[in-house]
Amino acid sequence: MPELSYVAIDFETANSRRTSPCSVGLTKVIQGQVIDSFYSLINPEEFFDPYNTQIHGIHEDDVVQAPTMDELYPKLLPFIEGLPLVAHNASFDMSVLRFTLDKYRLPYPEVNYFCSYILAKKLLTLPSYRLDRVASHYRISFHHHQASDDALVCAEIVRQMMQEFHIETLDQMQKAINYKLGRLHKHSYAPFSSVRTRREAAFRPSDITSKKTSFDNQHPLFHQTVVFTGVLQSMSREEACQKVADCGGANGNGVTKKTTLLVIGKPDRRTMMHSKSSKVLKAEHLAASGQSISIIDENHFLDMLKILNEN
Secondary structure, eight states: OOOOOEEEEEEEESSSSTTOEEEEEEEEEETTEEEEEEEEEOOOSSOOOHHHHHHHOOOGGGGTTSOOHHHHHHHHHHHHTTOOEEETTHHHHHHHHHHHHHHTTOOEEEEEEEEHHHHHHHHOOOSOOSHHHHHHHTTOOOOTTOHHHHHHHHHHHHHHHHHHTTOOSHHHHHHHHTEEOEEEEETEEEOOEEOOOHHHHSOOGGGOOOSOSOOOTTSTTTTOEEEEESBOSSSOHHHHHHHHHHTTOEEOSSOOTTOOEEEEOBOOTTTTTSSSOHHHHHHHHHHHTTOOOEEEEHHHHHHHHTOTTOO
């Protein structure tokens, strides 16, 4: 009997901020079988962007009587029961969970997690790995961007992928795709990430090329030359560079006269003792000299990507 047990989770958000979940869906799988589900609206105590409402159909009036995350969290924890979490585009859902728990000063659950989007990319050959496309591959119909349905479908596509590729444990899954489980613990986390050799880990951003052949020339990252500094919270730097390339932008290894956009993450250990990194200082100097260069934070970068509701 398969030993796979996990909880699929999906959030919908009121706006582009990761602190604004307005609904959550969870589906529990024990030993390869769906046994339970949970759904709730959430009052994010934040404004509703019409763009988000158009996608998921949830309005501000719908959540007036709904619990806030700090009220709902005591119900979520017993449902999860310490089982591994999975989400489609886990970098989105896990950051919504983390940022919202931070907002209410709540501890993170002590759980592992993984990403069904990455799992599908590693195991399947499809033109797109969006949740609806993978579901279509397995002939599953559902209402996309409804948290309860998205969580159920996420759980089901994981179950079917594991069955198709004869994977019976999460340990086998990690070995099959050469990834290690992400981990949430107290007020810290480790991302679901590829297992790399030391040489592979030292990638050059400028070497990242697009996986696409056509681009939207109206996208805000099109023809931008982007440089990152600090530690990103929503994804790895390599993943961020890939997204830039897939939007028709270019990645720079350092700030130069060609740089048009500098994205600032949290300070890493090398720069945490200083107020600004060398890249920020150089970008500010170039801007003062008349170069057209913008300096933005990670949330602004995520807004530009327009990926916030494509999970």
